[in-house]
Amino acid sequence: MTRERRRRSRVSLNLPLTIDSEGKRTRGRVRxxxxxGLSCVTDGWIVPGKECDVTLELDSGIxxxxxxxxxxxxxxxxxxxxxxxxxxxTHLRNLVxxxxxxxxxxxxxxxxxxxxAEDKPLQG
Numbered sequence: 001m002t003r004e005r006r007r008r009s010r011v012s013l014n015l016p017l018t019i020d021s022e023g024k025r026t027r028g029r030v031r032x033x034x035x036x037g038l039s040c041v042t043d044g045w046i047v048p049g050k051e052c053d054v055t056l057e058l059d060s061g062i063x064x065x066x067x068x069x070x071x072x073x074x075x076x077x078x079x080x081x082x083x084x085x086x087x088x089x090t091h092l093r094n095l096v097x098x099x100x101x102x103x104x105x106x107x108x109x110x111x112x113x114x115x116x117a118e119d120k121p122l123q124g
Contacts, residue, residue, distance in 0.1 A: 009106050010034045011099035019079070021052035021070065028075075030056065035096055035109070037068065037080045048073040051082075058095070064088045 015030040017040060028042030038054070046052070048070050056064040065088050072078035084092070093110075097103040 009096065009100045009102070009109060011096055013095075013099060016057040018055045018057070019046055019052050019070075020055075021046060021050050031076075033092075033096060035081075035092060035106070037071070037078060039072070039076070039078045042075050042077060045075060046070045046073060046077040046079075048077075052079060054079055054081075056092075058091065062091055064091045064095075066092070 010032045011034070012032050013030045015033075017028050017030055017038075019026045019028065019040075019042065024044070026042045026044040026046060028040045031039045031041060033056075050070050052068055052070055054066045054068055056066070058064065064084070066079075066081050066084040068079040068081045070077060071080045093106070097106045100106050
């Protein structure tokens with residue numbers, strides 16, 4: 001049995017997205033989403049380890065822009081979020097809270113690091 005490594009609540013969604021990486025644009029759909037990342041199905045191959053810019057397209061016409069890194073490759077990929085502006089974070093948080101089983105838990109998760117000590121990069 002594998003240990004669950006996720007430290008953030010995840011919600012199942014079906015939102016359109018665009019991933020820009022290495023000068024290529026790939027369209028797709030979100031499968032699930034958290035404050036730390038997403039899994040998706042894309043029209044094209046995404047390459048693991050590469051930085052990318054993700055745009056989530058909300059039904060309201062608002063776009064959420066997130067900088068991240070591809071952590072799972074292929075047409076069923078995943079992106080780990082690295083940074084976003086305050087407005088995008090607010091929209092992302094509201095979206096996750098809206099669809100979460102426990103919205104208060106989403107807020108509580110913000111009080112602790114999303115990274116375990118063994119996940120932190122080595123200082124050197």
